[in-house]
Amino acid sequence: MQVYFSHSYRDVPINTYFSALFDEAGIMLRADQKTEVWCMAKLERYMFEMNGFVSIIPRRVSENGSLMYSPYIGRELMLARRARVHRVLFVDDQVLDLYRKEFPASAIPFSYDAPETELTYHVEVISQFRRDLAGGGPRIPRKYSPRRATVIVGQGSVLRDAASLIAAVLRKEGYNPTVVPGPMALDDALDDIDAFESMFSSELCVFVLAKELSCPDVLLAIAHAHCIPSVRLRYDPDAKSSAPELSGAVKWGSAADVKSSFGELLQNYQSVFTTASGGDVIQRIATPEQISQAFSNWDPNDGQGLIVYVIPDDSYVTDRVDGVKRSLSNIEMGRVQCDTTCRELYDRIKRDRFYYTYEPVLTQTHVQKIRKPKVICALECGTCIDFACFFASLLEAAHQRPVVITVGTERGAHAIAGYITQNAVLGSSPMTLGDLRGAITRGEIVLFETTGAVEARGRTVGAETEAERKEGGNFLDYQTAKNVAKRLLFRNDIKLKHFVDVQLIRRGIT
Amino acid sequence: MGSPVKLYQQEMHNNLGFFATWLPVSILNLGDYGVLENGRFRKAGTLKELGIAHSEESEGAPQDMSYSASAQRRAVASAGASTAVPIAKAELSIRFDQQGGYVFEALGMRHVEIADRMALADRILRVYEEGGWRKEWLVVDALYKAASATIIVSEDSSSEIVFSASGQIPLGSLPLADPKIGLSVYSSSGKIVHWVAKSDLSPLYSCLKVDSSWFGRGTPTMAPVRGMGEGQPLTRLGIKELLDS
Numbered sequence: 001m002q003v004y005f006s007h008s009y010r011d012v013p014i015n016t017y018f019s020a021l022f023d024e025a026g027i028m029l030r031a032d033q034k035t036e037v038w039c040m041a042k043l044e045r046y047m048f049e050m051n052g053f054v055s056i057i058p059r060r061v062s063e064n065g066s067l068m069y070s071p072y073i074g075r076e077l078m079l080a081r082r083a084r085v086h087r088v089l090f091v092d093d094q095v096l097d098l099y100r101k102e103f104p105a106s107a108i109p110f111s112y113d114a115p116e117t118e119l120t121y122h123v124e125v126i127s128q129f130r131r132d133l134a135g136g137g138p139r140i141p142r143k144y145s146p147r148r149a150t151v152i153v154g155q156g157s158v159l160r161d162a163a164s165l166i167a168a169v170l171r172k173e174g175y176n177p178t179v180v181p182g183p184m185a186l187d188d189a190l191d192d193i194d195a196f197e198s199m200f201s202s203e204l205c206v207f208v209l210a211k212e213l214s215c216p217d218v219l220l221a222i223a224h225a226h227c228i229p230s231v232r233l234r235y236d237p238d239a240k241s242s243a244p245e246l247s248g249a250v251k252w253g254s255a256a257d258v259k260s261s262f263g264e265l266l267q268n269y270q271s272v273f274t275t276a277s278g279g280d281v282i283q284r285i286a287t288p289e290q291i292s293q294a295f296s297n298w299d300p301n302d303g304q305g306l307i308v309y310v311i312p313d314d315s316y317v318t319d320r321v322d323g324v325k326r327s328l329s330n331i332e333m334g335r336v337q338c339d340t341t342c343r344e345l346y347d348r349i350k351r352d353r354f355y356y357t358y359e360p361v362l363t364q365t366h367v368q369k370i371r372k373p374k375v376i377c378a379l380e381c382g383t384c385i386d387f388a389c390f391f392a393s394l395l396e397a398a399h400q401r402p403v404v405i406t407v408g409t410e411r412g413a414h415a416i417a418g419y420i421t422q423n424a425v426l427g428s429s430p431m432t433l434g435d436l437r438g439a440i441t442r443g444e445i446v447l448f449e450t451t452g453a454v455e456a457r458g459r460t461v462g463a464e465t466e467a468e469r470k471e472g473g474n475f476l477d478y479q480t481a482k483n484v485a486k487r488l489l490f491r492n493d494i495k496l497k498h499f500v501d502v503q504l505i506r507r508g509i510t
Numbered sequence: 511m512g513s514p515v516k517l518y519q520q521e522m523h524n525n526l527g528f529f530a531t532w533l534p535v536s537i538l539n540l541g542d543y544g545v546l547e548n549g550r551f552r553k554a555g556t557l558k559e560l561g562i563a564h565s566e567e568s569e570g571a572p573q574d575m576s577y578s579a580s581a582q583r584r585a586v587a588s589a590g591a592s593t594a595v596p597i598a599k600a601e602l603s604i605r606f607d608q609q610g611g612y613v614f615e616a617l618g619m620r621h622v623e624i625a626d627r628m629a630l631a632d633r634i635l636r637v638y639e640e641g642g643w644r645k646e647w648l649v650v651d652a653l654y655k656a657a658s659a660t661i662i663v664s665e666d667s668s669s670e671i672v673f674s675a676s677g678q679i680p681l682g683s684l685p686l687a688d689p690k691i692g693l694s695v696y697s698s699s700g701k702i703v704h705w706v707a708k709s710d711l712s713p714l715y716s717c718l719k720v721d722s723s724w725f726g727r728g729t730p731t732m733a734p735v736r737g738m739g740e741g742q743p744l745t746r747l748g749i750k751e752l753l754d755s
Contacts, residue, residue, distance in 0.1 A: 423628045425651070425718050427746040434749060438527020438716055442623055442652050443569065492525075 001133055003052040004085075005029035005276045006076040008069075009286035010355035010381065011058045013458035016279040017115050018056050018090060018122075023277050025126045027133070029054060030273035034288045036378045038072065039268040040079075040248025041204060041229040046273060047079050048142055048227060052086035052133050057103075058112055059092045061473075063351040069095045071246055074102065083227040088129040090115075090122070142228070143201065149177040150202040152195065152219050154210040155184070159235060162258045163208045166233070169262055173270070175204070182216030189218035199223050204269065205230040206262070211237075231265050233258055243378055287358040288371075288379045297367040298385075300413065303498030306370075306404050307505045309389035312397035314373040317390075320348055321397040335421045338400055339446060342419060343478045345394045346453050350475055355455040357381040384461060387450040388415035392502055395419050403445060404500040405436070410493050414462055416485045418447030420501065431499040433489075440486055447485035452476030463488035514665040515549060516753050517610025523749040525577050528654060528714035530614075534661045534705050538712040540566055540624055542650045546747070546755035551715065557649065560642055562633045565625040572618040572657065574685060580611030580664070600675045601696055602686075606664035615687040616713060618657030627651060627718070631743040634720055645722050648747060654714035660686040660693075661713065662704040669700025718746045 003022075007015050022029050030050060032042065047053070055077055059067045069092070080087050081104065093109035108125055111117050149170050153163035163179050170177040180198060183189040199205050199219065205228055207220045223230045232249040239251035242261045250265065252258040274285055298305055311317060324344040328337070354376060359369055371379065371386040373393055382390065388404045395402035401420040406413055420426070424444030427435060439445040451461040455474045460466055464476055464484040476484060488494065515532055522530040531538055532550050541557040541564055557564055582605045604613060624630055630649070637643040662671060676692030686693065689707040705711075724743040 423626070423742070425627055425742070425744040425746045427748045429748045429750065432524070432749070434524040434527045435746075436527065437525070438523075441527060441621055442716070 001026065001052075001130070002028045002030050002050050003054050003133070004046055004050040004076075004080070004273075005031040006053065006055040006073055006080070007031065007276075008056070008058050008060070008073060009034045009357075010455055011056070011457055012279065012283050012286060014058050014112070014115060015056060015276070015282045015286075018054075019276050019278070019282055021119075021122055021126050022054065024123070025130050027052075027054075027126070027130055029276040031276040031285050033271065033274055033285055034379070034381075035268055036243070036288060036375055037264050037268040038244040038246070038248070039231075039265050040075075040244070041231045041265065042269040042271075043076060043079055044083075044227045045204075045229040045269070047083040047085060050085070052088070052129070053077075053080040053083075054129075055080070055087070055089045055091075057089065057091040057095060057107075059095050061353060063353070067094055067098055069099070075246055077103075079227060082225065086129070086132050088125060090125075142226075144203050145176075145201055146203050147175050148202045149175045149204045149206065150195075150198045151177050151179045151206045151208065152182050152199070152216050153179060153208040154182045154214055154216045154235075156210065159208050159210060162233070162235070162252070162255060163206075165255055165259050166206055166208065166262050169259065169266065170206075173266060177206075178202075182214070182219065184215060186215055186218065189215040192219070195219055196222060199228055200226065203229065207232050208258075209234045211235050229269070231262065231269075233262065283358065286381075288381065298370045299366060300368050300406075300497075303406070303500050304505050306385075306389060306498070306500050307502060309370045309372060309386075310392040310396060310402065310404070310502050311373055312393050314393060316373045316377045317393045317397050320345065321394055324348055325398060335423075335443065338419060338421050341398050341400060342395065342446065342448070345391070345398060346448065346478045346481065349391070349394070350453040352377075353380070353455060354387075354453075355381045355457070356387075356451050356459075356461055357383065359383045359385075382454070384451050385415040387454060388417040391417040391448075391450045391453075392500075396502055402502045403447075404498070404502070405447065405489075406497040407488065408495040408497050409488075409491070413497065414488070415450075416447050416462065416488065417450050418445055418485065420445055431496070431501075433494070433496040436496060436499060437489060440489060446482065447489065448478065448481040449476060449484040449488070450481075452478075452481030452484065463491065514610040514663055518612045518663045519549060519752060520749060521579055521610075521612065522577065522614060522714065523752075526575075526654075526714060528652070528716050529747075529749070529752050531711070531713050531715055534659070534711055534713050535708060536712075538650055538653060538715050540564070540622060540650055540653055543647045545646055545648060546717075546752055549752060549755060551648075551650065551717065554647065557630075557633075560637055562630070562637060564630055566622055567625040568620060568622045570621065572620045574687075575614070575616045575619050576685065577615075578611075578613040580608035581606050581613050581662075583613075602673045602675075602693075603670060604662065604673075605668075605670045606666075606700070606702070607668060609664065609667045611664040611669075613660065613662045613686065614713070615661075615685050616654075616656040616659035616711075617685055617687045620655050621652065622655060623652035624649075627744055628742070631720055631724075635724060635743065638720075638725055645720070645725055648717040648719045650715050650717050652716045653712050656687070656711045656713055658687045658689050658707050658709045659711045659713050660704075660706050660708070662702060662706075664700065664702050666700035666702070669698070669702050671698040671702050671704060672696045673706070716746065718744045721745045 057069050062068050089107040090110050091107045092112045096109045151163050153159050167177040234249050234251050236251040237253040239253050242257050244250050250261045371382050373390050376382045392402035392404050404417050406415045449462040457474050519530045542553045544552045544554040584603045673693045674696040693706050720743050
C-alpha cells in the first residue's frame with residue numbers, strides 16, 4: 001500500500017514523527033527526492049500511480065513574520081483533490097486556523113511543537129485512512145501506452161523548431177513522441193478528439209506554447225483537468241529565469257534554453273520516488289540531489305579553491321546587497337560600518353528563511369559539492385560551506401573584505417565566514433589558529449556562524465547550544481551567531497584547515 | 511631562552527594568539543616600543559616619550575582564564591606517600607610530565623589595545639622622517655592585563671610542585687591565581703619556574719611594526735578596504751619571529 005507523501009523538506013523532525021506512524025500502520029510513504037527542479041509532470045504521474053495521498057503541512061514564517069505554508073505543498077494538495085485520490089492531511093493547527101478555507105474539511109490539526117501530544121488520535125486517523133484505502137476499491141487507472149509522448153506545439157517556426165528539439169530529446173531517452181500541431185481556433189481546440197485521445201493515451205505530454213495565451217492552451221487546460229502528466233514550456237524571449245514556476249510552466253527564450261530545461265525536467269520526471277521511512281531517509285530526501293550542473297566539485301584540501309564559489313556579481317547576491325546598501329548609505333566608514341553592513345546582510349538573508357541541509361551524497365570521496373548562490377536561492381537550503389561562501393559573496397559585493405574559514409572538529413569539518421575589519425593589522429605569514437584567535441580578540445577579524453541565518457529544526461549545526469537555537473526559533477540572532485563562531489574558534493578540540501582571505505587570493509597573494 | 515619557555519610561549523600563542531610575556535612579571539604597557547630579543551620584548555622607550563600620543567580602548571568584561579598542558583593537578587586533604595614530595599593538609603600537587611608543561615591561570619583578564627593604528631603608523635613615519643625612529647622597532651599595540659595570575663612552567667621532563675594554602679580550602683576547584691587563598695610553595699622537585707597569585711601583570715601582549723618598505727616614502731593615507739592598493743604600512747609579528755629572536 002503506497003501513498004504519495006507530500007511534506008515540507010525542512011521539517012525533518014515533524015516528518016520523522018508522522019512517517020513512523022504510517023510505518024506502524026503498514027502504509028508505505030513514497031516521496032520525491034528534493035532537487036532544484038519542480039516537475040509538475042512527475043507529480044501528476046505519481047498522483048495516479050499511488051494508492052493515496054498524505055500531506056503534512058507545517059508552518060512557514062514569512063519575511064514579515066506572518067505564518068504561511070509552502071505553496072508547493074498547496075499545489076500538490078490541489079493536484080490530489082483534482083485527481084480525487086484518497087487522502088489524509090495533517091495541518092499545523094495555527095496554519096489551519098488562518099487558512100481554513102484553503103483546506104478540505106477533513107484536515108486534521110496538529111501541534112507544531114509537540115505533535116506527539118495527540119499521538120493516540122493520529123494513530124486512529126491513520127488507521128481509518130488505511131481502512132479507507134483497503135476498502136475503497138481500486139481507482140480506475142488512466143490507460144496509457146508507456147513511453148508514448150505527445151508534443152503539442154503552438155504556431156510559428158520558433159515553436160516548431162523547439163518541438164523538434166524536444167522530440168529528439170524524447171527519442172534519445174527511449175520515448176516515442178508524436179508532434180501534434182496545436183489548434184488554430186477555439187472550437188478546434190475543444191472539439192479535437194484526436195488530440196485529446198493522443199494526450200490521454202500518452203505517458204507524457206509536452207506543451208510548447210506561445211508567450212501569450214492561445215488555442216493550444218485550451219488543450220493544456222484539458223490535460224491539467226485530467227491530471228495528465230504534462231510539461232509546460234512557454235516561449236518568452238524576455239524570460240529572466242528558466243526555473244519552473246509554481247504552476248509548472250518553464251519559460252524559455254532560445255533553443256539552448258529549452259533543450260537544457262526540458263532535459264532537466266525529463267531527468268527528474270524519470271527519477272523514481274523514494275520510500276520515506278525513518279529519520280535518516282527523511283533527511284536524505286530533504287538533501288537535494290544534483291539535477292542541473294549547478295553544483296560544483298570542490299576538493300576539501302584546496303582552501304584557495306573556495307574562491308570559485310565566492311561570486312559577488314551573482315544576480316541574487318547583488319540584489320540582496322543593493323537593498324542593504326540603500327539602507328546604509330549614511331553610515332560612516334569604520335568598524336561600526338563593517339559590522340552594521342554584515343548584520344544587515346545577515347538579517348536580510350535570515351528573512352529569506354533558507355534551511356540547513358546536508359551535502360549531496362557522492363560516490364567520489366575526495367570532493368565535496370558546493371551550491372552557488374542561485375542554487376541556494378532555488379533550493380532554499382544549503383550546507384555550512386555553501387552558506388559560508390554565500391555570505392563571503394555578499395560581503396565582497398558589499399565592499400567588505402570577506403574570509404571563509406574551515407575547521408576540523410570532533411563532529412567533522414565545519415565552515416564559517418566573516419570579514420577583516422578596516423585597519424586590521426595582520427601578519428604576512430600564513431594564518432595560524434593562534435594568529436586567528438588573536439585577530440578575533442583584537443576585533444581585526446569578525447566571524448559569525450553563517451548557518452545561524454538559516455533554519456535548523458531540532459538540531460544544532462556549529463558550536464551553538466540547543467537552547468540558543470530554540471531561543472532563536474531555530475535560527476540565531478546576529479550577535480549570537482558571532483558569539484557562537486568565536487566559541488567554536490576558541491575550542492581546544494579544533495584544527496584550522498583553511499583560512500581564505502578572498503581579496504588576497506584574488507590578488508594572487510597567498 | 512630555553513626550549514621549555516618557547517614551548518610555553520608557542521602553546522599560549524596557539525591558545526590566544528598573543529605572545530606570552532617573559533618573564534611574566536615584566537612590566538609592559540601599551541605604546542612601549544623596542545625589539546624582540548631571545549623571546550622577550552626589550553623595551554627601548556614609550557611612544558609618549560617620542561611625542562606620539564595614542565588612545566587606548568578596551569572591550570568586554572574582565573574574564574578569568576585557565577590553560578595548562580602536561581600538568582596533572584591533585585588536591586589532597588591528608589598526608590600521603592604517593593607523590594615524590596611529602597604533602598600535608600590543604601595541599602595541591604601539580605605534576606608535570608613534559609618539558610614545557612605549564613599552568614596559566616589568571617583572574618580579571620582585560621584586553622586593551624591602541625585605538626587607531628592607522629593614525630599610529632602615520633605618526634611613526636613622521637618621527638622616522640625626523641630621525642627619531644628605527645626601522646627595527648616594534649610597538650606593543652595590545653595587551654592582556656590580569657588582576658592576578660599564576661604561571662608555572664616546568665623546565666624538566668618530570669617535575670612536581672606542591673602548594674599549601676593558608677586554611678583548609680579545597681584547592682582542586684579554586685583558581686590558583688586567587689590571592690585570597692594565600693597559596694605558598696610547600697615543596698617542589700625538578701626544575702620549575704613559578705609566579706603565584708601575582709597582582710597587576712601583563713602576561714600576554716601583541717606587537718606590530720611598520721613594514722620596512724614604507725620608510726622613506728612619506729606618510730600613508732588611509733585606504734578603503736576594498737581598494738587595498740599598496741596595502742597598509744603596519745604588519746603584525748608572528749610567533750615565529752618571537753621564538754627566533
